[in-house]
Amino acid sequence: MVNHMVQHDTLDRIYSALADSTRRDILTRLGEGPASIGELAGPHGMTLTGMTKHVRVLEDAGLVRTEKVGRSRQCRLGEERLDDAMAWISFYQRLWERRLDGLEAYFTLQRGTDS
């Protein structure tokens, strides 16, 4: 039961990659075009090592693709389209709607006296 979702590992990695505002910022930045580790680190006042780790997390989740170019590493948005992540949230939304329906039915029943 409850098998409408893909591998948990994938979803785990994607959601935990998104669960950090620095990493969400990185994705937003990369939406404007490729950037190096240094260019990503600068605005966050973070060391290059720290930024490398964040990029690695995003890369493991498939959200970012990187390529070593000369002495710097070019980072760009990856192939992961978050369809699975979105699908799961949609699924949850549907559950929520259903729960709402249930509640409304309950109240309607109460209001309608008898039973």
Next chain:
Amino acid sequence: MVNHMVQHDTLDRIYSALADSTRRDILTRLGEGPASIGELAGPHGMTLTGMTKHVRVLEDAGLVRTEKVGRSRQCRLGEERLDDAMAWISFYQRLWERRLDGLEAYFTLQRGTDS
């Protein structure tokens, strides 16, 4: 130096709450109706203490609402509709599309107008 961006913890909390398959299972289970801590813990072979912690995480993210009823605690889906979480993912999808456009508009242009 302390991390000084702690204000959009809403998204942080939601995504990190979702970044665990046990907690996603809990949400799915609660979609079928309210349950006690014990009923939630059973199928996962987890201690009540452990399950209480997971539920607490979900509750802090607004995804679950709980209420003490007699000696047990009733858990149900919460008020958080994941609209923000969904919106952010949609935003990322748009960035991705735009990146695709940039890369492939060139080829699309050369192929002429189909569609």
Next chain:
DNA sequence: AGGACACTGAACCGAATGGTGCAATGACGG
């Protein structure tokens, strides 16, 4: 060649996670 530059690997650190077990606490049934 020699030096500056961009990143990376490793070791380290404090805090947070995900889990356990045990001892309360509080409600229920008799």
Next chain:
DNA sequence: CCGTCATTGCACCATTCGGTTCAGTGTCCT
């Protein structure tokens, strides 16, 4: 009142996380 039941608070533990520093490694510039 007493025993049982469901949950919870606390202490503990191992692992991961987000970040650092420091010492390389490899590339670019002159």
